[in-house]
Amino acid sequence: MSPAPTPLGVAVVGHSFMGKAHSNAWRNVSAFYPDVPPVARRVLVGRDAARVGEAAHQFGWEETETDWRRVLERDDIQVVDVCTPGHLHYEIALAALEAGKHVLVEKPLSNSTSEAERLVEAAASARARGVQSMVGFNYRRVPALELARSFVAEGRIGAVREIRAAYLQDWLADDQAPMTWRLRREQAGSGVLGDLGSHVVDLLRFLTADDISWVEGHLATFVPTRPGADGPEQVTVDDAAWALLGLTGGAVASVEVSRMAFGRKNGLRLELYGSRGSLTFDLERLNELWVDTGDGGTRVLVTEPHHPYLDAWWPPGHVLGWDHTFTTQAAEFLHAIGTGTAPTPSFEDGLAVQQVLDAVERTAADRHETISAS
Amino acid sequence: MSPAPTPLGVAVVGHSFMGKAHSNAWRNVSAFYPDVPPVARRVLVGRDAARVGEAAHQFGWEETETDWRRVLERDDIQVVDVCTPGHLHYEIALAALEAGKHVLVEKPLSNSTSEAERLVEAAASARARGVQSMVGFNYRRVPALELARSFVAEGRIGAVREIRAAYLQDWLADDQAPMTWRLRREQAGSGVLGDLGSHVVDLLRFLTADDISWVEGHLATFVPTRPGADGPEQVTVDDAAWALLGLTGGAVASVEVSRMAFGRKNGLRLELYGSRGSLTFDLERLNELWVDTGDGGTRVLVTEPHHPYLDAWWPPGHVLGWDHTFTTQAAEFLHAIGTGTAPTPSFEDGLAVQQVLDAVERTAADRHETISAS
Amino acid sequence: MSPAPTPLGVAVVGHSFMGKAHSNAWRNVSAFYPDVPPVARRVLVGRDAARVGEAAHQFGWEETETDWRRVLERDDIQVVDVCTPGHLHYEIALAALEAGKHVLVEKPLSNSTSEAERLVEAAASARARGVQSMVGFNYRRVPALELARSFVAEGRIGAVREIRAAYLQDWLADDQAPMTWRLRREQAGSGVLGDLGSHVVDLLRFLTADDISWVEGHLATFVPTRPGADGPEQVTVDDAAWALLGLTGGAVASVEVSRMAFGRKNGLRLELYGSRGSLTFDLERLNELWVDTGDGGTRVLVTEPHHPYLDAWWPPGHVLGWDHTFTTQAAEFLHAIGTGTAPTPSFEDGLAVQQVLDAVERTAADRHETISAS
Amino acid sequence: MSPAPTPLGVAVVGHSFMGKAHSNAWRNVSAFYPDVPPVARRVLVGRDAARVGEAAHQFGWEETETDWRRVLERDDIQVVDVCTPGHLHYEIALAALEAGKHVLVEKPLSNSTSEAERLVEAAASARARGVQSMVGFNYRRVPALELARSFVAEGRIGAVREIRAAYLQDWLADDQAPMTWRLRREQAGSGVLGDLGSHVVDLLRFLTADDISWVEGHLATFVPTRPGADGPEQVTVDDAAWALLGLTGGAVASVEVSRMAFGRKNGLRLELYGSRGSLTFDLERLNELWVDTGDGGTRVLVTEPHHPYLDAWWPPGHVLGWDHTFTTQAAEFLHAIGTGTAPTPSFEDGLAVQQVLDAVERTAADRHETISAS
CATH class of the missing domain: 3.30.360.10 (Dihydrodipicolinate Reductase; domain 2)
Structure with a gap:
């Protein structure tokens, strides 16, 4: 039997409604989709140390972080999942792609067309380097x-x-x-x-x-x-x-x-x-x-x-139920990363x-x- | 016991889909709405003598007529119900109002706004003389x-x-x-x-x-x-x-x-x-x-x-079912005639x-x- | 064109809920099922002369009668439709069959099995003489x-x-x-x-x-x-x-x-x-x-x-709607009479x-x- | 901040349909019901070492075991969850109660009334010692x-x-x-x-x-x-x-x-x-x-x-969805253990x-x- 593959380290930015839903997905994805690359639930990111600590404990994350930029510097993080309010999507997703992280962004992609256009460029460039990106329109997984x-x-x-x-x-x-x-x-x-x-x-x-x-x-x-x-x-x-x-x-x-x-x-x-x-x-x-x-x-x-x-x-x-769509979404994203194919929705x-x-x-x-x- | 009131004589113009539905209404209205003025189902009008004869026999009309104008001349007709295709509504309804008949017109009132405007004028004038008019938007009676x-x-x-x-x-x-x-x-x-x-x-x-x-x-x-x-x-x-x-x-x-x-x-x-x-x-x-x-x-x-x-x-x-709405519509029209109030939809x-x-x-x-x- | 056939004379016994529903059926059957034998709505029967008179006027019957036995003596009545409470079904239906009338009995056929057995015998005997009988389980016509x-x-x-x-x-x-x-x-x-x-x-x-x-x-x-x-x-x-x-x-x-x-x-x-x-x-x-x-x-x-x-x-x-089933039931009964076949439900x-x-x-x-x- | 409480060690016996559903419950219960006692997903039990190993990896269990009796000897197991076919419920549940473990048994409690009666006695006796038991009628949690x-x-x-x-x-x-x-x-x-x-x-x-x-x-x-x-x-x-x-x-x-x-x-x-x-x-x-x-x-x-x-x-x-009922069921059981109250269904x-x-x-x-x- 070959040694277990090194899991992909995941960081989720945001821990309210969407952070809870995405945490649930990362916690369960391997149990239902055992063929996707394994994941380690490394870091939950939030601005308030106490609140993110409580959320991380509840949702089952290894560590917490209050500055998303520090997550991008870590070698044990391969996937960044952006669950913040929409006006922060642009900055975090752009930096994460540039740091070589696979990026999942909750919908909408951003709050303006010009930001969305810049993110598309960054995603295309990253894709050429084998870095994947996806938007979280979860209803595609119903x-x-x-x-x-x-x-x-x-x-x-x-x-x-x-x-x-x-x-x-x-x-x-x-x-x-x-x-x-x-x-x-x-x-x-x-x-x-x-x-x-x-x-x-x-x-x-x-x-x-x-x-x-x-x-x-x-x-x-x-x-x-x-x-x-x-x-x-x-x-x-x-x-x-x-x-x-x-x-x-x-x-x-x-x-x-x-x-x-x-x-x-x-x-x-x-x-x-x-x-x-x-x-x-x-x-x-549903x-x-x-x-x-x-x-x-x-x-x-x-x-x-x-x-x-x-x-x-x-x-x-x-x-x-409703939350199962997020688990499937995570599976689809991991599958794309594992096979090196571009996931959708892009x-x-x-x-x-x-x-x-x-x-x-x-x-x-x-x-x-x-x-x-x- | 007072003598039975003289019934209102009804003529329906048209005997296909809408003619059948309106005939059904006139045949049944007194059985379910006994307080409205009684009606006599006098004449069914159609261009083809043989076909209108067959329809009149089936639907229970006393007589038939192939020219609607002759119906307007009769003293024993008080109500004219226009069930023809839409492009004929204008001419028949206008003439009927001018002949002093109460007029029920299947929807739509007419095929053009200008005709509809002229009919509104005629209806207002007739109303002042105690002659009532209504459009057959039957779904108001669901x-x-x-x-x-x-x-x-x-x-x-x-x-x-x-x-x-x-x-x-x-x-x-x-x-x-x-x-x-x-x-x-x-x-x-x-x-x-x-x-x-x-x-x-x-x-x-x-x-x-x-x-x-x-x-x-x-x-x-x-x-x-x-x-x-x-x-x-x-x-x-x-x-x-x-x-x-x-x-x-x-x-x-x-x-x-x-x-x-x-x-x-x-x-x-x-x-x-x-x-x-x-x-x-x-x-x-329904x-x-x-x-x-x-x-x-x-x-x-x-x-x-x-x-x-x-x-x-x-x-x-x-x-x-669907057809009961026409019976109720007929009752509402008769009630308006009987009380001298303007019916709706006007x-x-x-x-x-x-x-x-x-x-x-x-x-x-x-x-x-x-x-x-x- | 051949002369119109002599219509079958119908008498309905009873004029409350079921009497109203059956009257509606007889009033409309020819309009929707023109191929069945024509009917004349001759007599509505009820014990109270004033009430049955009012009902007959409302439902469209030619005459009224307070004693159902007299209806059985009339030559212009071919169909007797029993809409009374159940405990009267037996006596009326039996007498009507013996008088040679086609009989429609509202369900249930009777209030006891022994009465029902006697009615079955009478119906079989009448059927051999061309006299038809049916029970009014109207939901078979939904x-x-x-x-x-x-x-x-x-x-x-x-x-x-x-x-x-x-x-x-x-x-x-x-x-x-x-x-x-x-x-x-x-x-x-x-x-x-x-x-x-x-x-x-x-x-x-x-x-x-x-x-x-x-x-x-x-x-x-x-x-x-x-x-x-x-x-x-x-x-x-x-x-x-x-x-x-x-x-x-x-x-x-x-x-x-x-x-x-x-x-x-x-x-x-x-x-x-x-x-x-x-x-x-x-x-x-429905x-x-x-x-x-x-x-x-x-x-x-x-x-x-x-x-x-x-x-x-x-x-x-x-x-x-619900009442259409009675009209169809009447049509089925008339069709059976016209063709001399035994109708169902028997x-x-x-x-x-x-x-x-x-x-x-x-x-x-x-x-x-x-x-x-x- | 006080030290985190020692989690309750859980063992699930069985890893097919019900084992998967119960594993899902234990994996998620703390994320949705953070106030119940924490759990450690210690052991998944199955007869076939290879198959139970694969299931444990997929569903997120620390260890596996092929003999359920050995689980009862462990001090780090406080909860035994019986998900086997029904004819094995009796023996496992009885032994687990006697070993002082809290016991959750999938429905039905057992295949015979006599076994069920013996289990009721054992449960009553265990309850007096602070050991809880419950039957897994999960639809009570819809x-x-x-x-x-x-x-x-x-x-x-x-x-x-x-x-x-x-x-x-x-x-x-x-x-x-x-x-x-x-x-x-x-x-x-x-x-x-x-x-x-x-x-x-x-x-x-x-x-x-x-x-x-x-x-x-x-x-x-x-x-x-x-x-x-x-x-x-x-x-x-x-x-x-x-x-x-x-x-x-x-x-x-x-x-x-x-x-x-x-x-x-x-x-x-x-x-x-x-x-x-x-x-x-x-x-x-649902x-x-x-x-x-x-x-x-x-x-x-x-x-x-x-x-x-x-x-x-x-x-x-x-x-x-359907599976959420099991997560809630686990929460109710843990709550009962934590508070020392008898859970239902008993x-x-x-x-x-x-x-x-x-x-x-x-x-x-x-x-x-x-x-x-x-």
Whole structure:
């Protein structure tokens, strides 16, 4: 028996919501995907030593660090996973690539197109040196969505003509919900458009293998001020966004994203209508895909061994949850590193999404035709 | 006991799909709504004597007529119900009003805004003489939708902010489906926009009691030619249409209508999101309304005696079908005639819908921003 | 053109819930099924002259009668439709058959097996004279259930092994709901077992074309007394009933019927599991059938022209309601009269159901094994 | 800062399906439930050294062992988790308790009532010495089911009257599915009754806090022989089982379990009808609970922070999967060990379930009333 290979040392930067989800992925990836390169959970990075120490203990990391730059200097770190707020992605990812680390960046790639373009250049240059990079659009790893992608690619629903896409949440539906940094443009970049819209645009490209060719957008802020620490404060981002998108393959996609949709908790809903069938998905029922190629619609419970990723998990009918997508994402990234192939979604994919979001914002300022009621 | 009142004589013009549905309504209205003025089913009108004779026998009419003008001359006809193709609505309805007949016109009111405006004038003038008129947007009589309207009016879901509306069918999804007059602009006026979009726009106004204040539209024809009698023939109307609409109350509505949505048979789907709750409806499950004012969504089976119109029908849990809406529509029209009040939806409502559809067509020609894929 | 055939004269006995439903059927049958023999709605029968007069006017009958015996003497009556409470079925149906009238009896055929046996004899004798008879198990005319029956007959789901059947309502769930005659054994015969259980047993036989070979039953009365006119009164029938049934084809069916199932309004739910597939139905979604012959389950919207009975009604996607089943039932009965063939469900079918219900009652008195909790 | 407490050493016996699921739980429990006593994943036990070595590497265990007895001798093992086939539970659990180890036993507790009784005695004796024991009925940790239990306990649905319970799978629906040890009585004890029926009976007791007072059962084997290694072999256990159960609180529960229910993958479905409301659950939609206390039924997406266990996991709307229940189960067991309180479900609960299953088997041999078809 040959000696066990040296594991890849991993550092995660950030330890709140996404840091917890990514930590879970690194902790479990080898148990479900035993063929990927082994990993050592070396360092969890956070600015506050006490808090990151507690998180590292809880999530199972060997060490902590308060300055991400020091992680880049270490020889026992090969993978840097960026889970910070979006405005820090650019600087950390760029430095990590230049330090020769494989880089996984949580979506969105960055807060501006110009930064995204610079990261794409850095990723291309790094790739030539065998250094891999990926954007964390985790919904590409939902088994039902990968199954949908494969059905589209195989022509099961024919030429895709219409896509109805929505990502609806309601945590801001209450107009007394307090002000947060997410509602300030200078910190958050945009509102729901960047947060949820980026997922939708990525999935449109993923599911169809098409690019976006034209855009018409609209934004709305339904609650202009919210209670702040010092009285009412102005909301400077969008509460809801709409876009009509043309795809290079000829399909038209309507997109609606909102944090004001009362009763929708994590309602990512996709309907694809093709010339020979249709597909329907709802993230609140993550294990199901509706496939219609004739009379009625078939509810496929995507928990069979032959379904995407499922042989890594449990017997038929044993449903997966939201967090499993991150474990699979980590496996895909490790597999790419191990085989020296470029993983997807790439930084180019991240840039393409950013360009579409920018176009939505620009066109949202257009004049619509006003009509006078009779 | 007083003598039975003289019944109102009814004439229906047209005896195909809508003629059958309206005949069914006139045949049954008194059995379920005994308090409305009684009716006599006098005349069914059609151009082909043999065919209209057969239809009249089947549907239970006393007589037939091949020229609708002669019906207007009869003193024993008080109600004219126009079920012809849309391009004939204008002439018949106008003449009937001028002859002093109460007029029910199937939707859409007419094929052009100018005609609709003229009909509105005629209706206003007739109304002053006690002659009533109504447009047949029958979905206003779906119990679940009337319940939805009342919930919005009562503030149960707070201020309406976002509406997602779609009316999706698939009878043209097959690109070998043959050419019909409905796909020629000169005969049909428009494609799915006028056919299904008119229902959606009317319901937006009905449910919110708001008008439309701005419009941004898009149209697509996915199958440009279809098999005709003499070889391939060009389709000159839209296969699918999209619109973003602003409502006077501040809500934004996204609308999508299509005859290409594989697997949707009669998929009129409405989602209303307000500041305090949401409502969801699907015509394929006509007896249900989803009401969400908190945790989860309640599926209300709209078959209880206290639900709109239900006391006229059956005990709890006994579901209604599509055709019952026409019977209720006839009852509402008769009730208005009997009490001398103006029924809704009025010709003004029909005109307002037509103005919005026109704006969708105009703005659909606008340039969208094209983006070059990365 | 040949002269119109003399219509069959119809008399309906009873004018409350079922009388209204059957009147609706006779009023509309020719409009949707033009090929059946024509009918004249001659007489509505009821004991109270004023009430039956009002009902006849509302439902569209030519005349009224307070004594059903006089109807049997009339030469212009060929069809007698018995919609009275169950304990009167026997006498009226027997006399009508002997008077040479075609007889439709609302379910259940009668309140006792001995009466049912006598009616079967009379029906057989009448049939030999060309006089037809039928029991009104209207759910056999639900398009989705006729489709299910045909799928079973064609072997689409293979050999049927397990059937899960329930018919759940909740109008007695409130223990303060008042006493009614339906809860007194001497008047109602039995409780929910006869009322809803009879439908379920008939459908088991209809869907499988099998008979019942063995029975094990259980009954419960959860609310033993209810508010009566003179204080608390004892409930002497069952609130809920269960049965395990063996079918001659080898399947095992579990049946549960209840009027105490909070939240179920008209919840007739059927699941058939075969060696190659399964079928699922819910009366609250009358237009849908779930068909599973592989991966997932297909929701068939049973509104296509090729589905059972649908070509008589509306275009694809236009849903039917509960009352349409009675119209189709009337058409089937008229068709049988016209062609001289015996209609189904026959009185023999009615007797078979009664025998099973009796066995449920008898076995419900058996001892179950009691166990002492650990 | 005080020194970290010495972790509890854990050994898992068994490394196939359940061993993988329990390993996952021990690996993650501290990350989501940081307040429970820390654990060290010391030993994975299996008979085949090579296979257990591979599994231990994959699932993250420090060491392996081929003889479970040696684990009991180690001072650094405080917790023994028995994941073997059922016929080994008794011997291992008994020895482990006597060795002073806390014991978690996968369900069912054992294959016979007499063994279960002996284990209950041993557990009671151990408990007096501060040694805890638990049975692994993991579905008690489904958030929606714990929520259901709390609703029943709070009286939200009033007095429970009827429970409809089914656990349906289809992996044996194909009559050419090959013979396995699970279909031989001498190895498996029983068929679906013990495998899935045990879950259902445990949940009935859990959800109502009642015991079972009477039982009436039925068993069926639809496919009597299956392809074995040496030709057709006889199936000696049940393919499907039914039971009607009386509960000490007065409710009646109908139970159906099957491995032949075509199209059901992991269909654990529960309906509880009470005097004031009803609850509905389906394991294939693990994150949802339907709650009906009035008009319609509310679909509660059980992913809010205030829902049971949810604050340990992710933000609202981020669904959990099947495996999360094992992690929570481990947390509950560790919490009990840490606080010195007896955890549930106890061995007494395991025995109570076994007694009911035995009664189902005994009464299944009773005569049912046969009826001759008319």
